[in-house]
Amino acid sequence: MLKKFLFSGVLLMALALAAPQSVDLSVSVVGGIFALELQDANAFPAAGSFDLGSLEPGAAEFPVNGVIVAGCKSNTGRQWFLQAEQVAPLTDPTTGVRLPDGSILVRGLLSSRSPGGQDLPGNLIAAEQRITARPLTVYSSTFRGDAGFNNYEGTYVPLNFGVRVPGAMPQGSYAGRVLLTLTE
Amino acid sequence: MKKIFLILAILSMWAQAHDITVSNIIDLGAVYIDSGFYGDPPGNIELSITTTGTGQAVIHAGIDERLTSAENFQLPADSLQWQVYYWTGKELNQPFKGEILQGGASSWVPYRRGSVPIIRINEVVNNYKIQLGTTIRRVPAVQPNGRYTTKVNFEIDDF
Numbered sequence: 492m493l494k495k496f497l498f499s500g501v502l503l504m505a506l507a508l509a510a511p512q513s514v515d516l517s518v519s520v521v522g523g524i525f526a527l528e529l530q531d532a533n534a535f536p537a538a539g540s541f542d543l544g545s546l547e548p549g550a551a552e553f554p555v556n557g558v559i560v561a562g563c564k565s566n567t568g569r570q571w572f573l574q575a576e577q578v579a580p581l582t583d584p585t586t587g588v589r590l591p592d593g594s595i596l597v598r599g600l601l602s603s604r605s606p607g608g609q610d611l612p613g614n615l616i617a618a619e620q621r622i623t624a625r626p627l628t629v630y631s632s633t634f635r636g637d638a639g640f641n642n643y644e645g646t647y648v649p650l651n652f653g654v655r656v657p658g659a660m661p662q663g664s665y666a667g668r669v670l671l672t673l674t675e
Numbered sequence: 676m677k678k679i680f681l682i683l684a685i686l687s688m689w690a691q692a693h694d695i696t697v698s699n700i701i702d703l704g705a706v707y708i709d710s711g712f713y714g715d716p717p718g719n720i721e722l723s724i725t726t727t728g729t730g731q732a733v734i735h736a737g738i739d740e741r742l743t744s745a746e747n748f749q750l751p752a753d754s755l756q757w758q759v760y761y762w763t764g765k766e767l768n769q770p771f772k773g774e775i776l777q778g779g780a781s782s783w784v785p786y787r788r789g790s791v792p793i794i795r796i797n798e799v800v801n802n803y804k805i806q807l808g809t810t811i812r813r814v815p816a817v818q819p820n821g822r823y824t825t826k827v828n829f830e831i832d833d834f
Contacts, residue, residue: 511790511830514720516701516755518742519822520814522708566708568746568819635748636819642751643815 527573527673528562530647543652548660551596553619553653558600563632563673564645570634571675573648574626578670581654583663590665591657593621597629597669600649612640615648621655622669693732695831696723701809711813718809719760722829725802733776734794734805735830738786742811744821753785754811755825759794761806772798783810786827 529537532555543554565571575597582589599615613632620627630648637646652669698721706712722734736757742750758781762771771780773796778784784793794805 511828512695512697512699514697514699514701514827514829515824516703516742516809516827517822517824518703518712518811519705520708520744520750520818520820521705522820524708524817564817566817566819568748636817638748638819643818645817 522566524564524566525673526564527671528564529671530560530562532556532558532560532649534560543654546654546656548656549658551619551653551655553596553598553651557652559650559652559671561630561648561650561671562645563630563648565632565636565673565675567675568636568638569675571632571636571673572628573630574672574674575622575629575650576626576670576672577622577624577667579668581665581667583665586661586663588661588663590654590660590667592623594655594657595622595667595669596620596653596655597622597627598651598653599629600651611646611648612637613646619653626672693831693833694725695734695829697721697829703809703811706811706814708814708818709816712809712811714758714760714808714810720757720807720809720827722805722807723802724796724805724831730833732796732831732833733792734796735790735832736786736793737790737828738788739826739828740788742823742825744819744823746819746821748819748821748823750811750818750823751815754813756783756785756810756812757793757807758783758810759805760808761804763802763804772796772803783812790828790830
C-alpha cells in the first residue's frame with residue numbers, strides 16, 4: 492500500500508515536471524532562381540575573355556590563367572547540368588586559318604569555394620575533354636539539385652580550359668568562343 | 676500514512692510551483708530567397724508564467740529540428756533566432772526581473788536543438804509575461820520553395 496502511494500506520488504511529480512509547451516512555427520519560402528554567374532579564379536566576376544598565352548605546336552596545355560568558376564544557382568530542387576560547347580572555333584582572323592574542332596579542352600578542378608574545400612556533391616569531369624559544337628556536360632548536380640551544399644548558396648564549379656595545338660599549325664593569334672549553359 | 680500524503684503533497688506543490696503557457700501557432704508568412712524575416716509581429720511568441728509562490732525559475736527553449744519542408748529540405752542551422760522584446764513592467768520602465776542566459780539583452784540568439792536554458796527569472800509574480808521576437812536571419816539564395824516548419828518547445832523549472 493505504502494509503495495503504491497509512493498509510486499503514484501513519484502509518477503505525479505514526473506508528470507508535473509515533464510510538461511513542455513510547444514509552438515508550431517512555419518514560414519513559406521518563395522522566389523525563384525536559375526542562374527549562372529561566371530567568376531575568375533579569384534572570385535571576381537569574369538571579364539568574359541581570357542588569353543591563354545603562347546603555345547607551341549604539338550602541345551596540349553592548360554595555362555593557369557585559363558580558369559573559370561561557374562557559379563550555378565538553382566532552387567528548383569531538381570537535378571541540373573552545366574554544359575560547355577564551342578560556338579566559334581579558334582580562328583586567326585587575319586589569315587582565316589582555324590584550329591580543328593575539339594582543339595579547346597576543359598577539365599574540372601577540385602572545388603576551392605565550398606566550406607573547407609569540400610568536394611562537390613555532383614559529378615565533375617576529371618579527365619580532360621574536348622569541347623565541340625555538341626554540348627558537353629561538365630558537371631551534373633545531385634538529383635535534388637545539390638540541395639544543402641554550400642549552405643544553399645549555390646555550387647561553384649571550377650573549370651580549367653586548355654588548347655591542343657596540332658604539330659603543323661601555322662603561327663598566329665587564334666580566338667574562339669565557348670558557351671556555358673545551365674540546364675535541367 | 677498522513678505524513679506520506681503530506682510529504683507528497685508538498686513535493687508535488689514544489690514541483691508545480693511555476694507554470695508556463697505559450698501562443699501555440701506562429702506563421703511567419705512568406706519570405707523571399709536571399710532575404711530574411713526581421714521580427715515583425717507575426718513572429719512574436721508570448722510566454723505567460725504563473726506561479727503558486729515566489730522564487731527563481733529557469734525557462735528552457737529548444738527546437739526539435741531545423742525548419743524543414745515536406746520534401747525534407749532544411750533551412751541552415753542558426754536561421755531561426757529569438758530575442759526578448761517585452762516583459763511585464765517594461766512599459767513602466769521596470770527592469771527585467773531576471774537574466775537572459777544566452778546572448779545579450781538585445782541580441783538575436785539561435786534556437787538550439789534539445790532544451791537549453793535561455794532565461795532566469797529572479798522574482799515571479801502571479802502573472803508574468805515575456806515576449807520573444809523571432810527572426811530568420813536570411814533565407815539562402817538557392818533555398819527551394821516550400822513551407823518550412825518546426826516545433827519550438829518551452830519549459831520552466833524551479834531554480
